[in-house]
Amino acid sequence: MDIVTRGFVGRRSGGDPRIPPGQYLERDFPVLSAGPTPVVRREDWTLRVEGVDGSSGILSWADLHRLPVEDVRTDIHCVTKWSKLDTSWRGVDVEAVLAAAGVGTQGATHVLVHAHGGYTTNLPLADLRGGRAWIATEYEGASLAPEHGGPARLLVPHLYFWKSAKWVSGLQLLAQDRPGFWEQLGYHEYGDPWREQRYVGD
Amino acid sequence: MTVAWSSPPLPMPWYRARVEDAWLETRTARTVVLDVPGWPGHHAGQHVDVRLTADDGYTATRTYSVASAPEAGRLVLTVQLVTEGEVSPWLVGEAREGDELEVRGPIGGWFRWDEQMPEPVLLVAGGSGVVPLMAMVRHRSRVGAVQPFHLVYSARTPDHVIYTNELFALARTSPGLRVDRLYTRGGLPDDAREPGRLRPQDLPAVDAFPAPPVVYVCGPSGFVEAAGGILIDQGHDSGAIRTERFGPSS
Numbered sequence: 417m418d419i420v421t422r423g424f425v426g427r428r429s430g431g432d433p434r435i436p437p438g439q440y441l442e443r444d445f446p447v448l449s450a451g452p453t454p455v456v457r458r459e460d461w462t463l464r465v466e467g468v469d470g471s472s473g474i475l476s477w478a479d480l481h482r483l484p485v486e487d488v489r490t491d492i493h494c495v496t497k498w499s500k501l502d503t504s505w506r507g508v509d510v511e512a513v514l515a516a517a518g519v520g521t522q523g524a525t526h527v528l529v530h531a532h533g534g535y536t537t538n539l540p541l542a543d544l545r546g547g548r549a550w551i552a553t554e555y556e557g558a559s560l561a562p563e564h565g566g567p568a569r570l571l572v573p574h575l576y577f578w579k580s581a582k583w584v585s586g587l588q589l590l591a592q593d594r595p596g597f598w599e600q601l602g603y604h605e606y607g608d609p610w611r612e613q614r615y616v617g618d
Numbered sequence: 619m620t621v622a623w624s625s626p627p628l629p630m631p632w633y634r635a636r637v638e639d640a641w642l643e644t645r646t647a648r649t650v651v652l653d654v655p656g657w658p659g660h661h662a663g664q665h666v667d668v669r670l671t672a673d674d675g676y677t678a679t680r681t682y683s684v685a686s687a688p689e690a691g692r693l694v695l696t697v698q699l700v701t702e703g704e705v706s707p708w709l710v711g712e713a714r715e716g717d718e719l720e721v722r723g724p725i726g727g728w729f730r731w732d733e734q735m736p737e738p739v740l741l742v743a744g745g746s747g748v749v750p751l752m753a754m755v756r757h758r759s760r761v762g763a764v765q766p767f768h769l770v771y772s773a774r775t776p777d778h779v780i781y782t783n784e785l786f787a788l789a790r791t792s793p794g795l796r797v798d799r800l801y802t803r804g805g806l807p808d809d810a811r812e813p814g815r816l817r818p819q820d821l822p823a824v825d826a827f828p829a830p831p832v833v834y835v836c837g838p839s840g841f842v843e844a845a846g847g848i849l850i851d852q853g854h855d856s857g858a859i860r861t862e863r864f865g866p867s868s
């Protein structure tokens with residue numbers, strides 16, 4: 417559109433190529449959530465994996481910590497426009513979690529991720545595999561704070577951050593895509609920050 | 619609840635907006651009235667993306683809640699200055715009648731209220747977090763809804779209260795609307811409450827209402843965290859509490 421906003425110059429934070437279109441660099445770590453922060457104790461935390469055929473496996477906090485842990489250094493992008501560069505996390509590769517739960521992925525194309533508090537988000541199964549997604553339990557060298565999703569959140573940094581469900585409690589494998597919480601409320605079903613897929617239809 | 623996707627939906631368009639009027643609410647917060655031809659209207663509590671374009675085509679986009687009651691073709695925002703910020707200094711210090719920008723939306727299907735919702739409503743605002751809650755208060759008055767509304771509004775000092783006169787007037791003229799103000803840094807000489815951050819006794823318990831209320835909490839992240847914890851201790855169901863957070867995790 418041929419619009420010029422009189423008197424607006426802008427800050428132009430140097431055009432770092434790691435910042436996707438429409439995003440700005442943030443040094444703080446803002447919080448986004450639909451409701452109050454749930455109190456989830458480690459002893460009570462579980463992750464339920466459910467297969468397309470209804471089979472399921474449950475991992476406890478101790479089960480999760482028996483799996484190999486990885487250090488992840490990554491940029492993150494929130495749909496509310498901020499991006500944060502070089503954040504560091506520790507977590508377990510989702511691939512390893514799926515294997516440990518003993519649930520087959522045959523017939524599954526998508527996953528509905530569940531969280532304590534009732535939040536859900538959907539994404540293709542392929543995006544959780546191949547070393548691109550983790551169940552994260554530490555952020556910047558410390559246990560993950562409750563407001564950032566502690567004790568454990570999903571980390572899928574190549575998609576907008578609402579896909580990285582906080583207080584993750586389940587991975588439900590699906591034979592067919594199904595929209596999650598924000599996705600039913602007008603947010604994009606995939607959420608690629610590099611294609612600015614913020615809202616439905618983007 | 620499941621929703622099936624049919625044909626691919628169309629992207630939301632950007633609307634051209636013209637500043638129609640603007641005034642200071644406090645020394646650092648300004649209300650900006652936008653004339654937006656084609657704007658379909660919104661639900662109270664929703665927000666929009668605002669895009670500013672420099673003369674060489676550089677753009678910056680930020681999100682702002684709509685302060686006005688739903689209305690086609692017109693939007694009111696209220697913006698708190700973030701001194702080192704990119705977009706808010708223009709909206710607070712520079713925008714004047716006739717200036718052009720773009721908006722996109724409405725966005726946000728969860729943090730919203732309409733008169734079809736039968737429950738009483740508790741609104742908890744920290745600082746500029748009052749903006750989307752004000753849209754709800756204004757909408758309730760405009761449509762003459764009768765659900766009890768209780769707004770608890772925390773600001774630094776009386777000078778930091780946005781919409782102060784309108785809230786005073788509405789609380790006197792709208793039956794069922796109660797407005798409590800509290801101050802974190804310094805209050806009025808005859809205040810019964812010591813200034814300070816939110817305390818349990820500042821928020822009504824669930825049984826203070828004729829039926830469990832829907833609760834909307836909006837403000838800086840630390841404020842929303844504190845309010846959420848207190849509300850749950852006061853018996854409110856976590857599923858009845860809807861939150862929106864502005865700004866950094868302070």
Ligand SMILES: Cc1cc2nc3c(=O)[nH]c(=O)nc-3n(C[C@H](O)[C@H](O)[C@H](O)COP(=O)(O)OP(=O)(O)OC[C@H]3O[C@@H](n4cnc5c(N)ncnc54)[C@H](O)[C@@H]3O)c2cc1C
Binds near residue numbers: 443684699704864
């Ligand atoms: C859903 C939603 C609704 C919003 N509604 C409103 C609204 O109605 N009114 C309103 O004024 N703002 C609102 N905001 C905040 C707004 O989107 C911007 O973040 C804010 O105006 C700052 O933008 P900026 O470009 O001026 O500063 P930026 O250039 O984005 O920020 C500069 C620096 O200031 C810090 N910062 C950002 N926000 C704050 C803050 N509030 N206080 C202190 N430091 C800060 C950041 O950490 C950043 O590093 C809303 C945000 C969201 C997500």
